[in-house]
Amino acid sequence: MNHGFLKNNINGVTFLSVPSFDATGLCMTCFSTRIGGVSSPPLGSMNLGFGRGDARENVVTNYRRLGDAAGFDAMSLVAFSQVHKNDVCVAAASDAGEAFLPEKRKFDAVITDTPKLPIATYHADCVPIFLLDPINRAAGVAHAGWRGTAAKTPAAAIERMQKSFGSDPSKLLAAIGPSIGMCCFETDGDVPSAMKDAFGDAAEEFITSHANGKFHISLPSLNALTLRDAGIPDANITLADECTCCKNDFYWSHRATGGVRGTMAAIIMLKGETAE
Template identity: 45%
Template sequence: MELLDKTVDGLTFQVSPQMERAGIAHGFTTRTGGVSGDIFSSLNLAVNREDRPENVRENYRRVCGALGVEMDKLVFSCQVHADRVRCVTSADLGKGLDRPVDYEADGLITDIPGLPLVVFGADCLTVLLCDPVRRVVAAVHAGWRGTALGIVERAVEQMTGHYGSDPADILAAVGPGISKCCFETDEDVPNAMTAALGAAALPFITGGEGGKFHVDLKGLNALRLERAGLLAGHVDISPDCTMCLPEKYWSHRRTQGRRGSQAALIALG
């Protein structure tokens, strides 16, 4: 299924229909509904982009209010385009907004109720996962390098190995990000995908004329999730391309890095 837009108190974000039915607090933010100005207008959630700190905090207050989670318990990722997934405990509460992040991780996972996990994107994909049976959630940042490394599979492995999840119970949502229409690359990206996945990657890669290719990161991550044991019907995908929709999303590629950031958040009730 596709992710759907939802608006609460003027703040628009996307949700997974399946996670909504499972009662999991979650959302993929857009750039609408906040208080930031200039290039950060208006719902910037990056703390490292020279936006005014008071604006970022107000933006988080609004997001947390819309999703029904506690702002002082947020735990941020520290993204380095790798495949490390960190198991988050109560000792990590507040790391990111109120406390320094003392780890590097592109994925976060927890079974602690009320602890919201946060990952960021502005062309790179964000992926949320939940196991409503064992009560485990995960948030993953998957750029092309993380996709090639299989970070979503690492997250599923942690859910199964550390928390006892059955992959067939896990629900996943692949959020807004740069889509195949706009993700034009040199040969390094398709080469990384075929090196990791072999011929299975080829349906998600087109082009080659003049050394340029188009790569479907959303499809590749859905493939990765199914390889990890998720049921095909348990993977919801956003139809939105961040580069195609500049009024709705920030795109790192479109703005050449002059931008804010979207976030994806998830928490157990």
Template identity: 45%
Template sequence: MEIKDRIQNGVTYLAADGLEAAGGVVHGFSTRLGGVSTGIYASMDLGTTRGDDSEHVRENYRRFLAAIGAAPDRIAMSNQVHSDVVRPVTVSDIKKDLYDQEPYEADGLVTDIPGVALVIFSADCLPVLLYDPVRHVAAAAHAGWRGTASGIVERAVEKMAFYGSRPEDILAAIGPGISKCCFETHEDVPNAMTAALGVRATPFITPIQHGKFLVDLKGINAMRLERAGLAPEHIAVSGDCTACQPDKYWSHRVTQGVRGSQAAVIQLL
């Protein structure tokens, strides 16, 4: 599987060809391109907590969801806190208004209900979308370094199993996020990875000067998905680095937190 750029009605987003070919689902990873926001939020800001004009954000959602083919009025979100919690989503979780507050914290969402758009946010952390075309189950996960260390993608696969999904049937797409080239860290990040994964983490960690390291979060999450039982050919990884491409993506590191947000969406048909 590959993740490729798509342009629809002026909106640039990314999609995994394997999920598109499987049918029964729509999905997409947003970029900064194709929205109506201005200033530091220009232009496709999908963050509801970043301080952008709410009417601009509403129009951005309308445009992005229309571009990927998702219904605009059946959205489910969560308060993301860098955990490994994956929440099952029911119709009661559908937001009545885009700006309604969610009463729960989770970094993953899973459902087997058609028409519910699962939404997660990112701006360096990895957005991960999962789809089982056999049992018709979808999940979305937000994998920062803490979530990566605690195994958020494996928790998502486990939650999908509650709906009858088998790992070998699941397709996964790891969207654009900070890549190893730009994810320079102190020892706390590699220590968290090795504490969780032991020597399996070492191929994804490169020591550099002054006690710092480069860490490959995309590679670790792909490895974790394989450990959870997914076939390697069922895992697509975006090569786009949010920190390398500031004209296309928001990067929390590059902007020092003054930014909008990307969103990743998956919706069963």
């Protein structure tokens, strides 16, 4: 397992990228932060969510600023409404710009083999999972809150990459971005019970129980377990090791803000030429 994402600051916009993915030269990776946008408090300043009470023009400007800094065409972004399930979209060029539609389709994961098509999931504590097939040149990104973690959304994305692109899990690169950590993710009994149903005894290692009847759970570790179970070697997995709730001045955290917050995006785009 590799540890740590790279922090980039370009034109005042701060975003993270995945070193092992960047090293292939095949893709652009970007996990946005709160830093570098034009939105006002309490959404200051990089809010990428249209449903957060922000002015639409602010959000569009934020996308453009992020795209210019990270190196993707913001207006082509493919993103969906997220519903904490494990449905996967196989995105093509005709889906470009879905992030800006008033009514988006519902998916919690998206994969593509189309170059120059940025695909994204939205986050504010929930776990982002990046996927790259450097052999068949395909990429994916998934969103997993606790329900998506129990539903093994990243495994659904990997399975779809196998079917659609012939991906071999043992050759995939994966990365788990900033999300709420075990330190801050306190739950009632429903969450550990869902994890034990999904992972069996293997879940125990990532759950602690407390005298007050509450639990703490590591969603990043459980998603790493899903990636390993799907066949991705440990050496191919990178963990950001950052808690969005602890660092809520830098990342948007739903829990830390009580829900009055902006939205971040996990974005991946394949480089290369578009087929004619």
